[in-house]
Amino acid sequence: MKNLMKNLVATIKNERFNVIAACLGAIGLLGAPFYYRNFSVFFYIMLYLVMTASCNIIYGYTGYVAFGYVVFYGMGAYSFALLTSKLHVPLLPALLSGGLAAVALATVTTPALRLRGPYFALANLAIAESMRIIFLNIPAEIAGGSFGIPLLELYDPLSSYYSMFAFMIMSLIVIWILLERTKFGVILKAIKEDDVLAEAVGINVSKYKIIAWLVCAFFPGILGAIDAWYTCCIDPASAFHFMKTVNTKVFLIVGGAGTFAGPILGSVTMYIANYFLMITFPLISMLLFGLVMTATILYFPEGLIGLLRRAKHWLTGKS
Amino acid sequence: MFLKIKNISKKFGGLTALENVSLAIDKGELVGLIGPNGSGKTTLLNCISGIYRVDEGSIHYKDELISNLKPHQIVQKGISRNFQVSRIFKKLSVLQNMLLTVYHMKRGSDPKTKALNLLEFVGILHLKDDLAGTLSGGQKKLLEFARMLMADPELFLLDEPFAGVHPLLKKELTDHVKDLNKEEKTFIIVSHDIPTTLGLCEKAIALDEGKIISVGSPEEIRNDPKVIEAYLGA
Numbered sequence: 001m002k003n004l005m006k007n008l009v010a011t012i013k014n015e016r017f018n019v020i021a022a023c024l025g026a027i028g029l030l031g032a033p034f035y036y037r038n039f040s041v042f043f044y045i046m047l048y049l050v051m052t053a054s055c056n057i058i059y060g061y062t063g064y065v066a067f068g069y070v071v072f073y074g075m076g077a078y079s080f081a082l083l084t085s086k087l088h089v090p091l092l093p094a095l096l097s098g099g100l101a102a103v104a105l106a107t108v109t110t111p112a113l114r115l116r117g118p119y120f121a122l123a124n125l126a127i128a129e130s131m132r133i134i135f136l137n138i139p140a141e142i143a144g145g146s147f148g149i150p151l152l153e154l155y156d157p158l159s160s161y162y163s164m165f166a167f168m169i170m171s172l173i174v175i176w177i178l179l180e181r182t183k184f185g186v187i188l189k190a191i192k193e194d195d196v197l198a199e200a201v202g203i204n205v206s207k208y209k210i211i212a213w214l215v216c217a218f219f220p221g222i223l224g225a226i227d228a229w230y231t232c233c234i235d236p237a238s239a240f241h242f243m244k245t246v247n248t249k250v251f252l253i254v255g256g257a258g259t260f261a262g263p264i265l266g267s268v269t270m271y272i273a274n275y276f277l278m279i280t281f282p283l284i285s286m287l288l289f290g291l292v293m294t295a296t297i298l299y300f301p302e303g304l305i306g307l308l309r310r311a312k313h314w315l316t317g318k319s
Numbered sequence: 320m321f322l323k324i325k326n327i328s329k330k331f332g333g334l335t336a337l338e339n340v341s342l343a344i345d346k347g348e349l350v351g352l353i354g355p356n357g358s359g360k361t362t363l364l365n366c367i368s369g370i371y372r373v374d375e376g377s378i379h380y381k382d383e384l385i386s387n388l389k390p391h392q393i394v395q396k397g398i399s400r401n402f403q404v405s406r407i408f409k410k411l412s413v414l415q416n417m418l419l420t421v422y423h424m425k426r427g428s429d430p431k432t433k434a435l436n437l438l439e440f441v442g443i444l445h446l447k448d449d450l451a452g453t454l455s456g457g458q459k460k461l462l463e464f465a466r467m468l469m470a471d472p473e474l475f476l477l478d479e480p481f482a483g484v485h486p487l488l489k490k491e492l493t494d495h496v497k498d499l500n501k502e503e504k505t506f507i508i509v510s511h512d513i514p515t516t517l518g519l520c521e522k523a524i525a526l527d528e529g530k531i532i533s534v535g536s537p538e539e540i541r542n543d544p545k546v547i548e549a550y551l552g553a
Contacts, residue, residue, distance in 0.1 A: 183422045186415055190408045197406045200368060201420045202394035202470060 029165055033158055043161050043230060045271045046168040047223050051244070052251045052263035053175050054219035059249070060257030061179060062212045063192035064113070067121040068128025069248055072102035072217045074239035076224030078135060081149040081234045086142075091154070095163070095225045102221025105131070106214050113209045125242075132240035148235025151228060160230035167226060171219055172264070178215070180260050188212055189258070247274075250289070254296045256305030265304050320379070321346040321505060322367070322474060327376030327386070329362055329529075336362040338529045339376070346473070347503040349496070351520035351537070353513060355549055358526040360509040361403055364476045367507075368400045369393040380474070394420075399472035403479045403509075405459040409452030413443065413462055416451050420469040430469070437465040441495070457488045464492065474505045481512045493519055517541065525549065 032042040051073070058064045076098030083089040083097050105127075112123045135143050143149065179185035187208050190198045199205045228234045247270075255266020273292070277285040300307050322344040329337040337359045344350055352360050365371040367378060369390035378386040385393055408416050417434035438444040441461040446454065454462060460480065467475060477496075481489045489512075496506060496519060510516040517523055517537035525533040525540055527549040533540055540546055 183418075186411065186419065187422060189411060190419055193408050193410055194406060196370065197402070197408070198419070199390040200370065200394070200400060200402075200406075201466065202391045203419065203422070204389075204391045 026165075026169070030162075033161055039161065041271075041275055043164055045268055046164050047227060048247060048251055048267040048271050049264060050168050050171045050219055050223055051248045052255065052267040053172060053260075054216050055248050055252055056257060056260075056263045057175065057179065057188070057212050057216040059252060060259070060262065061185060061188035061192060062209060064209075064213075065117070065121040065249075066124045066216075067245060067249075068124035068126070069220065070240055070242065070244040071105065071124075071128035071131050072220040073224035073227070073244060074128070074131060074135070074236075075101045075105050076221030077228040077234045077239045078143065078149075078224075079221070080225035080228045081151055082143065084154060084229075085149050085151060091229070095222060095229070098223075098225025098228075099218040099221040102217040102224070103214050106217035110210050110213060113206075113213060128240055128242075128245070132236045135236040135239070144235065146235065146237070148233055148238075151232040151234070154229055155232050157230060160226055164223075164226050164230070167222055175219075176260055184208070184211070192258070247271075250293050254292065254303050256303030259305045262303050262305045269304065320344075321348075321381060323379040324363075324367070325377050325379070327366060327373045327378065329359075329366055329371055329374055335529050337366065337373075340526075340529070340531055341376075342524060342531065342534070344505060344507065346505055347500065348522055349500050349506045349520045350508070351516040351523040352507055352509045352526065353511075353516060353523060353540070353546075354526035354532075356511075357528075358549070359529040360526055361478055362529075363526070364400060364478050364507070364509060367393075368398060368476055394470055394472075397471070397473040398476065399467040399470050399474075400476035401460075401463045401467060401478055401480065403482070405456065405463050407451045407454070407459055407462055407466075409450065411451055412448055413438065413451050413454070414447045416462060417466055417469050420466055434465075434469060437468050440468075441465045442491070456483055457485055460484055460488070460492070464495065468499075472504070475499070475507070477506060477508045477510075479510055480508065481510055481515050489515065 029042055029046065032039045036042070051069075055066065055069050058066055079097045079101035080094045083094040084091070089097070109124075109127055112120060112127070115123055136146055139145070140147070179188070187198070187203055190203065191205055191208060195205050224239065251266040251270045252263050253266070254270050255264065256262025270292070274285065274289055277288050281288060296303060302309070320343050324340060324342050326339050326341050327337055328335070328339060340359070340363060352363065354360050362371065366373050366386070369385070369388055369392070373386050376386070377384055380396055380398065383396070385396060385398075388396070408419065411419070414431075414434055417438065418430055421430040421433075435444060435447065438447055441464055443454075443458055443461050443465070446458065451459070451462060464480070480492055484492065493515065496508075500506060506520075508516055508520060517540065520537060523535065523537050523540040524531060525543065525546045527545075532545045532549060533543040535543070
């Protein structure tokens, strides 16, 4: 049994295995619309995968708990919807505007980075709620009020699905290079561990925090825009829904924050688990979801990645 | 003047940590800063390194006002410090700890080679790939010291560099300080280890209750009644 586990862990750690697994996953996602009728599941796995990986920049690497992270997604969704429905802007620039709108909001809210811990989390949540209420109260002829903006003329689930696929691949490559192959990731880890020391060794902590904040805002902005295109409808309640932030955080924590693979592992496993829980136990699915979250925080604070590391240490006998 | 501190004060609520402190240090000096617990030694280092903003007064380094700068800007001016209790990035490797210091600087062409040479200089090159959190207390002190050297500072602020250090390591550290001082590097050393500090330094400053009570040679400081009173009580 121990040998079997040892081989399993060694296989997972093998770089060639990871590349093959990623390629198989990509092929599976590419073909999903043709072999699985409800391919929305795969669309949302990809959405949460990028959402979690980008949230990891500010939470896992820099240590800020953004309780209102959904605000960037909502800004992207509304930017896309307003530009396509009111100004008839073509799809590609409208999608890009989602990212830019999110970055613009992140720029305005950078002073919140002076806060730490629960204060930042609450300030961020307040920003998200404020944006929801603002969009709810903008005159209906502009932003659709509580009914939102229908985008039925854009209906094209296949194109939007493959746009999400392309954006996911691009995002993961960019985030991987940024966090694992440049000094940026190391500096963020240092800031998370001890920002006073980071400043004392010569790092401009404020500058790097702001860069991390702006970068982590861009990705959900684009995701919101693609999702608005995919669902062809956007309204304040769904665009700024708190559960999107909760899911992102849960997937990130369960996968392993502060690592590149954690968000991927967490979002894929937890989204699928959540999906089957909702189908199998619709009444208690949220309760079970909460239990998994609590158990992870209590017993595996480093998530699935930490669990794999522990298994490796146990099998190789190293502490 | 290399470092000129003029009438600086620092208060924390009702507590005055530093009151009208003025001192001047020339390039290449090795200065010991002594005083009983709570006398303001570490606060003074925190003010020089920009961790604390001074409430009043000014600090000039090479005739440039630095008391309004942020810590990272002060490091870039050529002032490096360590901490009373060793502070390292435990979750980063020893080499990453070293390289962090130069990531933002444009000096030096090959930071990795420099980092490796410095780790060899302090004798912990074999640990370069280990997580810094796994180092022993003494090794952490050496890493901190090597990390300070990465920035090529001209002024070193050493806070309790000999605290909790094995005698052999203490000798090693003092030898490194002497070697660097021969290269015209300037040191301000805060320590409770009076014999080592006064044995190493050519000038000493005694602080008590946030005020400078004596400045002079180690011999003068040792025999100053005010210093004796500060340590032993009235």
